Amino acid sequence: MTTAESKAPEVEPLRPIRSGRSRNHAEQWSWLFMRGSGVLLLVLIFTHLFINLFSGDGVNQIDFAFVAGKWASPLWQIWDFVMLVLAMIHGGNGMRLLINDYARRTWMRKTLKTLLAVCVTTIVVLGSLVIFTFDPCPLDASGDLLPGVPTFCEDVR
Amino acid sequence: MWMWVVHRTTGVAIFFFLVVHVLDTALVRVSPEAYNDVIGTYKTPIYGIVEAGLVAAIALHAFNGIRIILVDTWPWALKHQRLMVWIVWGLFALLMIGFLPRHLSHVFGGA
Ligand code: HEM
Ligand code: HEM
Numbered sequence: 345m346t347t348a349e350s351k352a353p354e355v356e357p358l359r360p361i362r363s364g365r366s367r368n369h370a371e372q373w374s375w376l377f378m379r380g381s382g383v384l385l386l387v388l389i390f391t392h393l394f395i396n397l398f399s400g401d402g403v404n405q406i407d408f409a410f411v412a413g414k415w416a417s418p419l420w421q422i423w424d425f426v427m428l429v430l431a432m433i434h435g436g437n438g439m440r441l442l443i444n445d446y447a448r449r450t451w452m453r454k455t456l457k458t459l460l461a462v463c464v465t466t467i468v469v470l471g472s473l474v475i476f477t478f479d480p481c482p483l484d485a486s487g488d489l490l491p492g493v494p495t496f497c498e499d500v501r
Numbered sequence: 502m503w504m505w506v507v508h509r510t511t512g513v514a515i516f517f518f519l520v521v522h523v524l525d526t527a528l529v530r531v532s533p534e535a536y537n538d539v540i541g542t543y544k545t546p547i548y549g550i551v552e553a554g555l556v557a558a559i560a561l562h563a564f565n566g567i568r569i570i571l572v573d574t575w576p577w578a579l580k581h582q583r584l585m586v587w588i589v590w591g592l593f594a595l596l597m598i599g600f601l602p603r604h605l606s607h608v609f610g611g612a
Contacts, residue, residue: 379573382566389559398600402607403544403552408533411526428523435516442509463520471523474530482532492533 374437381434388427409494412480421475428471436464504565504586511562518555549608553601560596564589 397403414420439460447453481497482490489497528536542548568585571578578585 379570382563382570386563386567389563393556393559397552397556398603402604403549404607406540406543407537408529411529411536431519435512435519438512439516442513467520467523470527474523474527478529490532490534492537 374441378434378437381430385427385430385434388423388430392423392427408492412478412494415475415478416480425472425475428475429468432464432468432471436460504568504589507561508565508569511558511565514558515555515562544608546608549605552608553604556600556604557593557597560593561589564592 396406415424440457443453443456443460447456481493484490525536525539528539543552568578568589572582572585
């Protein structure tokens with residue numbers, strides 16, 4: 345008892361998995377990423393919610409013109425882009441951990457992870473395109489402004 | 502002890518919300534009217550309550566996430582586990598007390 349107490353428990357060295365890759369290192373990165381991105385997301389998301397849901401008229405202020413006003417500034421474009429990428433990777437990686445925990449069968453795990461990867465990639469690509477190809481004054485086929493555009497579009501034309 | 506259940510459920514809920522949220526925001530590339538129509542439903546009382554639930558989920562997940570980070574890295578926090586959990590609930594309560602009256606008056610006040 346006296347000697348055993350002072351000694352650290354013996355840990356079996358992790359066997360490399362079949363691909364020869366060490367899984368351990370990747371999981372260390374995952375662990376660190378979840379913490380780093382978590383802290384950043386706290387600031388990004390709380391600010392997002394404060395501006396869009398709390399200040400001004402709250403939800404009632406949100407419409408196409410509101411989005412146009414925000415994305416006129418590169419600050420909010422980059423803000424939303426970073427938030428999109430970090431949140432989807434953080435959430436996606438979190439979902440991967442849950443799949444590892446709850447999906448018992450190999451084929452089930454594989455299917456769910458493939459679906460997850462497709463979903464995360466699609467949303468990140470779509471969301472990025474939406475932010476950076478945004479057009480505040482879209483026209484219809486005959487070249488007129490679409491209804492619902494912000495008022496300044498009349499002047500810019 | 503069951504804080505991890507809270508952390509998992511809120512994490513999953515936020516993930517699915519975010520997928521839908523990016524899809525509805527993508528409507529700005531369809532047309533201003535399409536976007537305004539869908540965002541209009543977000544201003545109804547039922548969605549107002551869903552939004553309050555979402556904010557609650559984010560606040561809990563975020564504060565509890567910070568608690569997990571602190572307990573992992575800071576011996577003092579590990580020693581005061583129970584206190585840390587109380588702090589999470591305390592901050593959560595404060596945030597909701599600050600947020601709910603204003604949000605609900607936006608949603609139900611009409612203005
Ligand atoms: C607001 C700031 C956030 C903070 C501080 C935060 C913090 C954390 C931390 C530290 C973990 C790791 C827990 C562990 O290793 O045991 C985690 C897990 C997770 N997070 Fe977040 N997170 C945040 C936002 C988000 C968002 C926006 C999403 C969804 C898009 C999300 C979804 C998840 C999921 C699904 C897990 C996995 C839960 C588990 O493995 O038990 N989190 N979060
Ligand atoms: C009910 C609460 C929310 C409202 C009313 C809201 C509103 C909006 C609005 C109006 C936009 C358009 C651009 C802008 O204003 O910056 C937007 C974009 C965005 N929001 Fe939120 N948001 C909410 C919650 C959240 C949460 C909880 C997250 C993170 C988990 C989030 C992540 C994003 C992202 C990533 C974008 C960019 C979308 C894209 O790339 O197309 N939002 N949100």
